[in-house]
Amino acid sequence: ASFSPGSRSILRDIGNDISDQKDYAVELNSTNFDSVFQNTPAKYAILEFFAHWCPACRNYKPHYEKVARLFNGADAIHPGLVLMTRVDCAAKMNVKLCDKFSINHYPMLFWGPPRKFVGGSWDPKQEKSEISVVEEWRTADLLLSWINKQIGSSYGLDDQKFGNKHLLPNISDHEQISQAIYDIEEATEEAFDHILALKAIKSAETSTSFIRFLQLLVAHHPSKRCRKGSADILMNFDELCPSGQCSYDQESGAKDSLRNYHICGKDVPRGYYMFCRGSKNETRGFSCGLWVLMHSLSVRIEDGESQFAFTTICDFINNFFMCDDCRRHFHDMCLSVKTPFKKARDIVLWLWSTHNKVNERLKKDEASLGTGDPKFPKMIWPPKQLCPSCYLSSTEKTIDWDHDEVYKFLKKYYGEKLVSSYKKSGVSVSKEEVVAAAEETAVRSNALVVPVGAALAIALASCAFGALACYWRTQQKNRKYYHNPHYLKRYNSNYMVMNTFSNSDNERIKER
Numbered sequence: 001a002s003f004s005p006g007s008r009s010i011l012r013d014i015g016n017d018i019s020d021q022k023d024y025a026v027e028l029n030s031t032n033f034d035s036v037f038q039n040t041p042a043k044y045a046i047l048e049f050f051a052h053w054c055p056a057c058r059n060y061k062p063h064y065e066k067v068a069r070l071f072n073g074a075d076a077i078h079p080g081l082v083l084m085t086r087v088d089c090a091a092k093m094n095v096k097l098c099d100k101f102s103i104n105h106y107p108m109l110f111w112g113p114p115r116k117f118v119g120g121s122w123d124p125k126q127e128k129s130e131i132s133v134v135e136e137w138r139t140a141d142l143l144l145s146w147i148n149k150q151i152g153s154s155y156g157l158d159d160q161k162f163g164n165k166h167l168l169p170n171i172s173d174h175e176q177i178s179q180a181i182y183d184i185e186e187a188t189e190e191a192f193d194h195i196l197a198l199k200a201i202k203s204a205e206t207s208t209s210f211i212r213f214l215q216l217l218v219a220h221h222p223s224k225r226c227r228k229g230s231a232d233i234l235m236n237f238d239e240l241c242p243s244g245q246c247s248y249d250q251e252s253g254a255k256d257s258l259r260n261y262h263i264c265g266k267d268v269p270r271g272y273y274m275f276c277r278g279s280k281n282e283t284r285g286f287s288c289g290l291w292v293l294m295h296s297l298s299v300r301i302e303d304g305e306s307q308f309a310f311t312t313i314c315d316f317i318n319n320f321f322m323c324d325d326c327r328r329h330f331h332d333m334c335l336s337v338k339t340p341f342k343k344a345r346d347i348v349l350w351l352w353s354t355h356n357k358v359n360e361r362l363k364k365d366e367a368s369l370g371t372g373d374p375k376f377p378k379m380i381w382p383p384k385q386l387c388p389s390c391y392l393s394s395t396e397k398t399i400d401w402d403h404d405e406v407y408k409f410l411k412k413y414y415g416e417k418l419v420s421s422y423k424k425s426g427v428s429v430s431k432e433e434v435v436a437a438a439e440e441t442a443v444r445s446n447a448l449v450v451p452v453g454a455a456l457a458i459a460l461a462s463c464a465f466g467a468l469a470c471y472w473r474t475q476q477k478n479r480k481y482y483h484n485p486h487y488l489k490r491y492n493s494n495y496m497v498m499n500t501f502s503n504s505d506n507e508r509i510k511e512r
Ligand SMILES: Cc1cc2nc3c(=O)[nH]c(=O)nc-3n(C[C@H](O)[C@H](O)[C@H](O)COP(=O)(O)OP(=O)(O)OC[C@H]3O[C@@H](n4cnc5c(N)ncnc54)[C@H](O)[C@@H]3O)c2cc1C
Pocket: 276, 283, 284, 285, 287, 288, 289, 290, 291, 292, 295, 317, 321, 325, 326, 327, 329, 330, 351, 352, 353, 354, 355, 356, 358, 359, 362, 373, 376, 377, 378, 381, 382
């Protein structure tokens, strides 16, 4: 089978094998070794070399399995992050493989990016290698804290799976949305992967569209690590994509390549949608995550940013959502908006009703073609069970919405209930620092594309991420896109409202 990066199939398949064997760590041999490392969506791998006759190895197995339970298999607690594997060196077919890794005692554990193990080897005298020996491994506790140190996490052996085993639709459950933060992170990463795979930033137009979307993410992405990752790309954008020509170099050492960046950091588990998990592998997932991302952005913007957010989302879908029919339909709906949005409420409700138009169309298509997910039939949303007050009245054919109630509901559902669960220690910033940075950014950039709230949030993000802040500020001085009329003129007048900073804006920033 072939697996694309982020494919859910491989982890599910590994999961199925595991339930048969009751082992979580994946047993490798000289035949499957390369293909498993090549195809795993995990970011890191641990490889244990052992011998089945070795008593110490047998005693160690429960420790190793205790950790593997967290990361491997369909019910992994932290899926898609660390692939835990083992090779039995006492099996004849693996002798050469174990030799290549200079195994001189059992068990011996290695750590590295999975691809580095493909056709790989290890030699103690080797100076530069991305594969390293795991130093603290003797108990499950030690091994997990060693892993935590490598990836900056704080996982515990008692961590429990977040949410239901296999999400079954419960349309009246207000709390299910809180799990969507993982899906939004994954969808954000996946969108970035698609852009990279198709080298889709290739002109001034696509560059601008991408920059604007990053600005929106830096300011309003509900996940802290995605705000940080987006800020990181934004800060380095001039180097990564001079004149709109990005480097997509695959070389791991290529510093100026977009491929070396992760829009949500490098630890986002891949291959596991939760809120958006379909009952079949090929349904839901990314497109659901993308909708949820857009809704969660829309409820976070402020009045002054509404037109910016609208054009940014429309352009992003048009330029980078690789489903042709989808983006064409969506673009038509964008073009049908004749009056610029002035209030945040306008874009929240527009996105909601646009999504419902798509639902309505797909409901018919899926019924006639049988292509939908039977467990998640399309519906006009939110259903009454989820928001009774949204309905003034309804018949089978029409719904009379209470738009104020719908707006209130969406703000709560995609706002308050959907927040970053990612905590990183040492990230703190004083209010004064935020205000100073926002002011600095605002005063300098009188014709900035970034609207007030976004500038503040970017400043906040950049301050909050410590060393990035100073770099961001110096980089901003060189950022020509914002000042270049070429980049600003491409929209027709009703499709674009530029925000400029005035003294009163600066006062507002100070107040905030
Ligand atoms: C911009 C865009 C355009 C698309 N166009 C097409 C297309 O033309 N043809 C096609 O076949 N597929 C299209 N898709 C994919 C399609 O809309 C679904 O994403 C996909 O079928 C998966 O559906 P789902 O059941 O996971 O729910 P989705 O429609 O993806 O919705 C995700 C979640 O959002 C919530 N939700 C549902 N409706 C609303 C609403 N109105 N407001 C707020 N929240 C809501 C629900 O909790 C739902 O589970 C498009 C996707 C996107 C992002």
